[in-house]
Every structure is written in structure tokens, then in C-alpha cells.
Amino acid sequence: MITTDFVPGSPCWLDLGAPDVEAATAFYRAVFGWQAEPHGGQGAGGYTLFRLDGKAVGAVGPLTEDGARSAWTLYFHTSDADASVKAVERAGGSVRVAPAGVGTDDGRFAQLTDPQGAEFAVWEPARYPGVEAADGPGTLVWTELYTTDPAAAQTFYKSVFGWSTQDMPLPGGGGTYTLLTPAGCSEERMHGGLMGVPADLLGPGGKPYWHPVFGCQDCDATVGLATGNGGTLSMGPETAEGVGRLAVCTDPAGAEFVVLTPEGRG
Numbered sequence: 001m002i003t004t005d006f007v008p009g010s011p012c013w014l015d016l017g018a019p020d021v022e023a024a025t026a027f028y029r030a031v032f033g034w035q036a037e038p039h040g041g042q043g044a045g046g047y048t049l050f051r052l053d054g055k056a057v058g059a060v061g062p063l064t065e066d067g068a069r070s071a072w073t074l075y076f077h078t079s080d081a082d083a084s085v086k087a088v089e090r091a092g093g094s095v096r097v098a099p100a101g102v103g104t105d106d107g108r109f110a111q112l113t114d115p116q117g118a119e120f121a122v123w124e125p126a127r128y129p130g131v132e133a134a135d136g137p138g139t140l141v142w143t144e145l146y147t148t149d150p151a152a153a154q155t156f157y158k159s160v161f162g163w164s165t166q167d168m169p170l171p172g173g174g175g176t177y178t179l180l181t182p183a184g185c186s187e188e189r190m191h192g193g194l195m196g197v198p199a200d201l202l203g204p205g206g207k208p209y210w211h212p213v214f215g216c217q218d219c220d221a222t223v224g225l226a227t228g229n230g231g232t233l234s235m236g237p238e239t240a241e242g243v244g245r246l247a248v249c250t251d252p253a254g255a256e257f258v259v260l261t262p263e264g265r266g
């Protein structure tokens with residue numbers, strides 16, 4: 001489960017890079033009931049917080065990198081962004097945005113890329129720890145990496161974050177799914193998974209990527225809201241034994257996310 005008492009390497013924030021912030025805000029408001037709040041006095045179209053029942057659950061902002069496509073970025077907690085950047089570079093990853101401060105004293109972040117090409121970020125909190133709600137409907141419940149080289153990805157993230165891993169076979173001989181847990185934590189703090197996917201099934205450019213999994217009360221109804229508001233359905237809805245009912249969706253600008261009604265919670 002993902003919690004808000006963050007430890008090193010645990011997911012702590014996520015934001016969406018979008019070509020049209022206001023359009024993205026309208027879509028996710030319709031799908032998850034999120035409220036939108038411009039951050040730091042910014043006007044419409046700037047960095048905008050998503051809230052659910054008053055609690056921050058993520059954000060959206062304009063695309064800032066040349067050639068970037070709309071996508072969600074997952075941030076992992078660190079007590080030292082500079083040290084995390086050095087660990088990424090030692091392990092063969094690269095730095096897209098060097099550590100920088102946010103606001104007066106919110107915290108520091110860095111944007112990074114693993115050796116296979118999957119983009120992620122780290123967050124060193126000061127005044128602002130991260131998401132204020134998780135592991136429930138309309139919030140982040142899981143993180144997932146699709147990669148072309150799962151063994152190399154495991155080695156990289158273990159080196160950077162110290163994650164422990166546990167392999168499990170996928171049904172029907174579909175390969176292996178690797179479960180991820182922050183260093184030194186019990187399986188109750190398991191926060192995500194990674195799996196190998198051929199490059200030709202990874203979309204534009206065949207580049208590996210992370211995506212968020214959002215909880216929902218009714219997967220089918222949430223898919224209906226997504227497709228009814230301009231999104232598309234990539235997979236499902238389908239029921240996965242021991243997991244729940246899930247579907248892979250894409251928002252109108254092409255950013256992928258998963259919706260999940262966990263088993264026993266529907």
C-alpha cells in the first residue's frame with residue numbers, strides 16, 4: 001500500500017505534464033472528482049494542484065521539455081536530492097533537471113531517467129511532504145514500470161533506492177511481475193511493480209515508462225467517465241485474481257494511467 005508517512009524510495013508525489021492544463025484539469029475533475037487549485041498564486045494554465053476532499057493528490061503543469069509528450073511523472077521520496085542524483089549517475093541513469101528548489105521552502109526536486117529510458121523524479125521535502133491522501137478512491141494506490149529490460153531495471157532501482165524485490169509469475173505464462181518495496185520495510189509497504197514489455201508494445205519510440213494506478217469504487221463506471229470525456233481505453237476492464245478489477249486508460253492528450261477497484265473494495 002502507498003501511505004503518506006513517506007520513507008526513502010517510497011512514492012510521494014506525482015504530476016502530469018500536459019499541452020493544455022485547463023483541458024487536463026477538466027478531464028480529471030470529471031473522472032475522479034478532483035478539485036483544482038493554482039499553486040503559488042499562478043494563473044490559469046500554470047502549475048495546478050489536484051485536491052480530493054481538500055487533500056492534495058497530485059498536480060498538472062505545462063510541458064516544459066522540448067519534444068516531451070503528455071505523461072504522468074512519479075516522484076520518490078529522498079532525504080537528499082543531490083545524493084540521489086549522484087546515485088542515479090553512478091548506476092548509469094541520467095539527469096534531465098538538476099536538483100532545484102520549489103517555492104520559498106516547499107522542498108527540492110530532480111527529474112531523472114533510468115538507463116532504459118523511463119523517466120521519474122525525486123522529491124526532498126521541506127515544508128511540503130507530498131500527497132496528502134493515498135490508497136483510496138481517486139488517489140494513488142500503486143506505481144508501475146513497463147521496461148524493456150526488467151533485470152537491468154531491478155539492478156538500477158535497487159542501487160538508487162535500495163528497494164527490495166519479489167518476483168511472481170503472471171497468469172497464463174505471461175512472464176514475471178516484480179513487486180517493489182521500500183528499503184527495510186515490510187510487504188505492507190509494497191508500493192509498485194515492474195514488468196518486461198517488448199519495445200514494439202510500448203507506444204511511440206518504444207521507450208519504457210512509469211504510470212500511476214488510481215483507486216476507484218467502480219472500475220467500469222470510472223472507465224465510462226474517462227471515455228465519455230474524451231479519453232480512450234487501452235485494456236480492460238478485466239478482473240485480476242488477488243488484485244481486483246482494473247483498466248488501462250489514456251487521457252485526451254495521450255497520458256496513460258490505470259484505474260483499479262481493489263479486490264474486496266468494490
